[in-house]
Amino acid sequence: MRIVDVIHRRVAIWGFGREGRAAIRALRQRCGEQHFTLFCSAAEVDAARAFDPALEVVAGEPDAVMLSRFDVVVKSPGISAYKPALLAAQAQGTQFTSGTALWFGEHALENRPEARMVAVTGTKGKSTTSALIAHLARSLGVRTALAGNIGLPLLELLDQQADLWVIELSSFQTGEAGPLELGVITSLYEEHLDWHGSRERYVVDKLKLADVSRRLLVNALQPALLERTQQHPQRLLFGQPDGWHVADGFIHRGTQEIFPIDRLTAPGLHNALNACAALAALEALGMDAPAAAPALASFRPLPHRLQPLGERDGWHWVNDSISTTPLATLAALESLHRRAVTVLVGGHDRGLDWTPFVEAMRRTPANAIVCMGANGARIEAALRSTGIHCPIARVDDLAGAVVEAKARTPRDGVILLSPGAPSFDQFKDYAERGRRFATLAGFEGASITGIEGLGIG
Template identity: 85%
Template sequence: MRIADLRGRRVAVWGFGREGRAAIHALRQRCGDQHFTLFCSAAEVDAARAFDAAIDVVAGEPDATTLGQFDVVVKSPGISAYKPALLAAQAQGLQVTSGTALWFGEHCFEKQPDAHVIAVTGTKGKSTTSALIAHLARALGVRTALAGNIGLPLLELLDQRADLWVIELSSFQTGEAGPLEFGVITSLYEEHLDWHGSRERYVADKLRLADVSRQLLVNALQPALLERTQAHPHRLLFGQPEGWHVADGFICRGSHEVFPVAQLAAPGLHNALNACAALAALAAVGMDALAAAPALARFRPLPNRLQPLGEHDGWHWVNDSISTTPLATLAALESLHGRAVTVLVGGHDRGLDWTPFVEAVRTAPPNAIVCMGSNGARIEAALRAAEVNCSMVRVDDLASAVAEAKARTPRDGVILLSPGAPSFDQFKDYAERGRRFTELAGFDAATITGIDGLGIG
């Protein structure tokens, strides 16, 4: 669907976050004075009317009857596609689209034959891999766009041109992408069950990227991902000895040592694998990955993603607020192996299984574990039942967690925020949680407000 297809139709926008605002702006650009309706929260009504005085603003979540009054709804990513009201209205003929889907409709129509498109998804690693691809391509002098779920809606770049489009897609968006040249799946774990409704549906939605990608790059170290994508006719792998992989402290291509892992600013094996994915993707679309590789030394870790904040008051602080699954927390601990680490875990309870985390820390316990948030009691109970042999405490909030971490961590040790859970029990989002942790650690939170390289450069 193209934006022009919405002219003369009854159209509603659902959601007034950045995606919703980008959609309203694009509709005004292409559809002029057409009447639109916006559904948003009561707290957003005044801001919405100030943003677009002509739009009809409705506070609250629409039901099926209300949605049925429209021909098309442009939905923001955070609104589940499986809401009963939305499904009921679709059964009666409502069409549902999104900013991502509209951008792909416009991009495919305009047919930029010389522009490459790489879309990246994965439970973890998708933001860093996307940013790495853009960073390395720009090091080669390629005019590159970095957008999507990473923090810049595609519709904000609707009329822009680039030689390479690097698009991060969440599991909410993979079904909205149109046909594209190259897809990357970095990892596949359990997440976002509240949006998708079940693990099976989450996996199916995540893998919809494979259906629209002419070539597909996947992580060879993930057996479930390999099995689920083996039928793809043009599948490539990273993380195996025949291609881009990590061995003996180096990022390698085959037997050739290309870049020392120790020179990566982003720590951990998983970030070295993200670099492998980025290099493999560039090589697959015809760029000189070997020439780009030295630029890995200049890549800055993304905010809230295993971000080293530095040393303060005798402790080293690491902000991994983006961690919203127990397996992501394990990856963070692995990246700090051999150091005295106190990890802060817990937050909004989505019912995820913490058994793999508990089993792993029972075998290799960190210095201490501080459990917090709405699922902190459940995590603590599982750890104590497994008789995990380390200092352990449960608190209610992040400030108390930081205070306990200081009391339990030796000097020159590491205090790691890697919650393994969303932030919604106490914060607006993971970024707000990361800023608060940064402040509590004694650093300037203003230094981690954004991601370098968004847009076109």
């Protein structure tokens, strides 16, 4: 669907976050004074009316009857496509689209054949890999756009031009993408079950990216991902010995040593693999990836992703608030191996399986584990049931977790926030949680700003 397709139709926007505001601006730009309805929370009504006085603003979540009054509803990504009210309205003929889908409608390859596009998804690693691709491409002098789920809605760049578009897509958005020159899948684990409804549906939705990608680059170290993508006619791999991979302290291209991993600014083996994905993506696009590799040393790590805050009161503090799965927490701990690490885990309970984390802690325990938030009690019970040989504590909130961590961490040890769960039980989002952690640790939390390199550069 293109924006022109909604002209003179009954249209609603569902959601008033950054994606919703971008959709309103784009629709106004192309559709003039057409009437639009906005569904938002009661707390957002005044701000929405100030943002666009011509909007009809409706407070609260719409039901099926309300949604079915519209020909088209432009929904924000966080609203599940499987909500009963949405499905019922869809069955009555209402079309549901999104800012992502509208942007692809405007920029589809058949409409703009000169626009090169690579989209990146994955349970973990998609933001860092997207930012790395953009950073490395720019080091080669390529005018590159970085947008999408990473923090800049595509519609905010509706009329902008770039030689290369690097687009991060969440599992909520992969089914909304149009034709792509290259799709990249960094990893595939269990996540977002509350949105998708089941693990299998999450996997199916995530892998919709393969359907629209002319070429598909996937992680060779994930057997399940390899199996699910084996039918793609132009599949490429990273992480295997004859391509871009990590071995003996270096990023390799086959047998050739390209870049020492101790010079990477983003720590951990998983980030070295993200760098391999980015280099392999550039190579798939016909660029000189080895020539771009030295720019890895100047890449600025993304905030809230294994972000070293520094030393305070004798402890080293690391903010990994973006960690929203237990496996992401394990990757964070692996990056800090051989150090005394107290890890803070827990948050909004999405029902994810913590067994891999528990088993890993049984084999190689952390210095201490502090469980917090809505699923803290469940995590604590799982840990204690296996007799893990490290101190385990449970507290209600992040402030209590920091106090507990200080009491249990030796001097020169690491206090790591890597919750393995979303923040919605106590915070607006992971960024707010990370800033609060930084403040509690004695740093200037407000100084942790957005991701560097968004937009066109």
